[in-house]
Amino acid sequence: MPDSPRARFILYSTAGYFVLAMAWIFLSDKLLSNLIDVHSMVWLSTVKGMFFVLATTAMLRIALRIVSTLPTANGGSVLSHVAHSHGPIKGPNVTNYFLAVGLPLTMLLVRQSVGSTDHPLLILLVLPVILSALLGGLLPGLLATAVAAVGSTIVDPVPHGLRTMDGRDALALALLVLNGVVVSFLSELRRRAQIKAHENEELLNAVVSGTSDVVFVKDLQGRYLLINGAGARMMKMAPRDILDKDDTHLFPSPNAQELMASDRAIMQRAMTQTHEESLPFPDGQEHVFHVTKGPVVDKQGQVRGLFGISRDITERKKAEIAQQIATTVFEGSQEGILVVNPQKRIVKVNPAFCRITGYAAEEVLGQQPHMLSSGQHDAAFFRSMWTAIHDQGFWRGEICNRRKNGELYSEFLSISAVRGPDGSVQNYVGSFTDISKYKEHDEQLNRIAHYDPLTGLPNRRLLVDRLEQALRSDVSNKRMLAVCFLDLDGFKGINDQYGHAAGDALLVGVTRNLAQELRAEDILARVGGDEFVLLLANMESPEACSQALDRMLLAVATPVDLPQAGISVSVTASLGVTLYPQDEADTDSLLRHADKAMYIAKESGRNRYHLFDSDSDRRAQQHSKMLHVLQNALQAGEFVLYYQPKVDLLNGRVVGAEALIRWAHPEKGVLSPAAFIDHINGSSLEQPIGQWVIEAALTQAEQWYLQGLNLRVSVNISAHHLLHPDFCEQLKLALQRHPNLPPANFELEVLETAALNDMDQAVALVECCKQLGVHFSLDDFGTGYSSLSYLRRLPVDELKIDQSFVRDMLTDDDDRGIVQAVVQLARAFGRKVIAEGVETKAHGAALLSIGCHLAQGYGIARPMPSHEFKDWTARWHTEAPWKEVAQVATEMETIAFS
Template sequence: MSRSSTQWSSEEKPADPTSLLLAAGERLIAEAARRFPIAGDRHDRAYWMDAMIEEAPVGLFFKDRDGRFLIANKATARHVGCGRDDLTGLTDFDIFPREVAQVLRDCEQQIIRTGEPALDMEECYRDVAGRRKWVLTSKLPMRNDQGEIVGIVGIARDITDRKRQEALHRGQAEILQMIARGEALSEVFPALIFLIEDQVADVTGSILLIDHDRQCVRHASAPNLHPDYTRAIDGAPIGPAVGSCGTAAYRGEQVLVADIAEDPLWADYRHLVRPYGFRACWSSPIRSSQGQVLGTFALYSRTPGLPTPACHKLLGVATHIAGIAIERKEAEDRIQFMAHHDALTGLPNRGMLDERIATAIEIADDENRSVALAFLDLDNFKLVNDSLGHKAGDTLLKTVAARMADGLRPGDVLVRLGGDEFVLIVSAPRRNAKGVAARLEAVRQTIAAPVTLEGRTVQVSCSMGVALYPEHGRTPTELLANADLAMYRAKEIGRDALHFFSNDMAISAHEKLRQQEELRRAIACDEFVLHYQPQVDLRTGSVFAVEALIRWKHPERGLLPPGEFIPFAEESGLIGQIGDWTLRAACRQNKAWQDAGLPRLVVSVNVSARQFQEIDWVERVRSALSDSGLDARYLELELTESLIMADVQQAVALMYRLEALGVHLAIDDFGTGYSSLSALKRFPVGRLKIDRSFVQDLPGDADDAAIARAVISLAHTLQLRVIAEGVETREQLEFLREAGCNEIQGFYIGRPVEAAAIEARLNEMEPEGRWPEAGRDRSGSHLTLQPGDLA
């Protein structure tokens, strides 16, 4: 019960309220007597006064000093919940619970003691029927002719409806705030049910949600229903005659059952509700913003009948709020799912991997078991993507993921890391590597089964690396890293294989990491140096070019040839930085030779596949030439055959852009790849370079001799010059000269040496004539060398 009162100052104190009330009555009676003469005498005025009090829409009552009701009109009796005649002579203690009556008495005694009225008090109580009422009351002291306070007069107005509306609006706002804060439905639903139950007398609320398969309804919340009943109806089917809720979900409309005992919709279910005394059930579907039925909100009543219009409206309010709550929760669930699952396959993603591994380890420790972590990668998946398109690639990934998921056992976890990489976490007995291998081999066989894509049947294999807990690591990070190492070992031995981690792999990985750090330091500390090997025209004996070959001046191991670090640089991705350094250093050195007045040479630089694939590669070449000041015609870029053939169309376009700069292009290691003749004729190159593998056994090896002659003949037919590398003997030189080879390079002419040695030898020689044409326009001085001059 709450109360608010207003106290008047002596200056503001109103006239005696009883007098005011009587004066008002007298005026009304006088007006009635004027209009209706029958009411003119004093007896009639008393009658009209009584009638006025009795019929007033607000409660009017008089109490004596002890709090007994002396006079009370019908409105007062309605407020209390009993008959008017029954109220006379009673005190509040005879009507209300003692704690409520005591508050009322204390207020009234305060008025009697002080003579001060209490105005506009909000009083809350339950009437004799147990219904909660809110009343706005003003109480004033009542005096006799001698001015003594003999009791109080009260005026009370029922504000229950207003307070309920306020409570409803406040409750709605609080529940919407709960939804906005993302509180669980298990908190939101009871609050919503309590709000509606508080608004409607003698009802009990229930919320059921439609199951994911949309075949039945599931208990969500019913805080005041008996648990046995909620368990009994949990899982009830959705159908045309399944009580109120199952039928409402089926129809998608309100189902208002006035009498459960008689309504045929409850024929198969009334025995469930009978023990709890409910006679009516009014159910309304909960809908999404798109109109889909999500569940039902129901009110049970122990009194037969239909809901009042106000109750009907509240059902609409409840279902609307419940729909908002459910949709918000579903949206949060979708966001959470998307954050932790792969959008394509629906599998857990990398974000959940560590958590899943940690959980598997914890369970393994509790049960004295092992965990096998398998890192797998599909072999040649890029080929499927490139040949059939990304849509077919996505279909393949989904098919493979579904196949693996179908084979999972309880406790197994499958995660997609991205691309065509997956991780499989398998629980296994300790020291049972053979059993793990057998299970994982079965997974590999499942993956390898044919798949139909875009009307074509394809098969893909996978490479799988496995690390075991606790043998190969005790943390998720260690296990994943070691399984990854094992997977790459499976790739290295030919793919389509399963490989378990071993300590040798860890040692190798640490060694690679050390090499990588050393190589990074070498780049940062400028530990590289270029050596240059001359290239000679066989017809004139003139040196027209040098090939720039990189060496690593290792601070501990000395001068290292490219074979000891270039393959690792390519594997680690550092080749791009090293290649850029080589290009710039070669351009600077050639320009320095020219500025020193030495004969003008072409410097030849090898291009890595990684450099060639960079979208700004042409700009980087342009920048190297611009920064060094070297004319583009004195730079030749050597492109490997396999590099060009990886993507012919892109390679041809890039080569023409390089040619437009003015640089020369050559195909290195020709004959070791798989060049298409139709593609070869499109390449804007000036030279083919015969690989040393076809030169080293000349002229004795008939096969190598045939290949060398064929390459030379093909090049001449395409109007290209031919240079052979790896020439080490006079016999090789003479064979190549006789076969029509234009140029040679190798130890027989000179080993790769530092720039200073090249410069010294060039200073000793006299320039004579012009350089001969060698592919694209080469012009300038040339040097004549005898075989072995630079050896």
């Protein structure tokens, strides 16, 4: 079965024609033979033949029209399918001529086989003539007609006889020839029209298939009837997968609905329209198309569909946008831009170029960029620049150029070579920024960053740089470098009294006086409010350094006029000095050592200098390290309290306990305060450790009280801790955390020297604490040389005699006298008195003999952990030897007063 529509149509048409013709010939003759006589049948056969010729001619015309317009599956025609299936339509070939001869001869043989003299059956020859004309055109049709005519003349249907032609036969023959000629000419016209249609179709296909534009045709429902390869490729689909589908199968719904609505509007208006459309495609990008759409109209003027031609202008749009951006950047850029041709002539400049250089565009176009040269760069500079452009394609750097008014300015210039497809340079594009103001600003920033704005002296940053240079220089020439840290004495008072303006004037005046004493190689820097650093280079000896330092102290002491205050003032300075390379340290360490030495000079009386001592510094470092270790010990809970009993020698009762700190070192065991207390005193740890002692002692006292051990626990408070502004408040909070302990069971022991340093504050703090209910004891009494008025003012409850007096009272009459005086003084002021350092029973008896019956010391008990204290109190009441002390003391007192 043929595949193409045209081949199938021809097959069905010829087969139908053959069946119809055969039926007409045999059935019509049979019918006539039964109805009329022989003479009438001859005449009717002629009429029947003429009718058949007219009928077949009409059918041929109808067939030709049908074939030329028959639609195909893809919107073309049958002819297009024939063209694509069989190649280009050419003239008749040998096969056509063979058929033109063979078909009539075959029909003559059929006619001969019928054998009827009355019925020549010339109608049988019409079919091969028509087929030859249809298949081959004019010449094969005429050849078939000639063969049929000649054959019908010379071949008699009666076997072995020759045909004599009468009028009837001549008429039939003429009709046969006329039919053949007409059909041949009509077939030739059809063939030529088919050739022209094929050529037009080939041309159209070449245009549609070869264009990069999308060409499509849709029906009234928006379904695709035709789409070319460009459209199918853009959709990433085959053409057959697009045909008979509408836009909803190709695009997202919103876009598809918009397209179909637009198409319907165009078909309704029946007008061609050109516009731009943006559509998403399978490549994930939004494509922009220039679209021409119009209606497809039939001969009757009815709209049958829609055609469209879409050109993808996405890249053009991007290029237009890029060009617009480039133009905007070029015209609106704050950087100067110039374009130079390969001959190094300026062809284009932007407004910023004119603004920066002062030249108008028409003044520089056609000129060489060298017109801007400042003359500050040599030929080697420009050779290097152009070499980089040629080798790397660009150059950038700082350059100095000249404006139209002759002013020099600095610019940061970037030059790029623009090359064509062949690699040749088409242009050079230079862009530059005027950095003159930036450089001035940088210089200002550099001065601010490296110099003191008030005095103009180098600041710490520049000082460090100069110090590093000086260290390298002095090492090489084997001279000493003196690093001196200078701090003005009394500057704060002047600044506060006369104002900051006067203080600034003083600093400027001191700077001026010091500068007059400096050598060229010396450096003076200001590193703080009233702090300066001197670098005295190339010192030959310590003696030379000492002389220079004396001159500096005298320079500082030179009076300075203060116009703001209307006075002239003189200040002194404290100088800390370290010598390099004797102090073989780095830059930071040298400055730090000089700073430490300055503080020592200030503490030593001011208006002097002090030379840094490395041994003292090592001790300070050890102290700092020890504080760090103690801080960790406090956080780790390594401190514990030991308790030393206080007893009443008259009745043997335990009246209290002094809490003494110990360090339970994880490696060295339990350490006494002698191993670490000096590092704590006066340090930042003094208050936190003192607060811990109070909290721990309160906790233990509360626990003992709840266990039935009613005694007063005392702790030692340092001067710094006691005089802290919030000491009383902190003590109040601590007591509140232990509500089960009566405040009277807690006692604070403060050194006499601590109370004497600030008597007013000490009195206020003691009174505040006593209002909380706690007791106060004045520790180490007798060592502070307090006056009777001080003792009267201090609201303490108890005086503790220092152990240094108690220990030697048995052998030293002076110490015994001091102890006896303290006891009598306590009685006079109504204070209790307790003696520490009681090491023997003889000490106890002696104390009782002079009226002091409260005591503590190693002779009674050593400090012990809290868990041993309660057992000790039980044993103490049963120890007979201390019960005898009261009796011995009574006897000694009787002897003394007898």
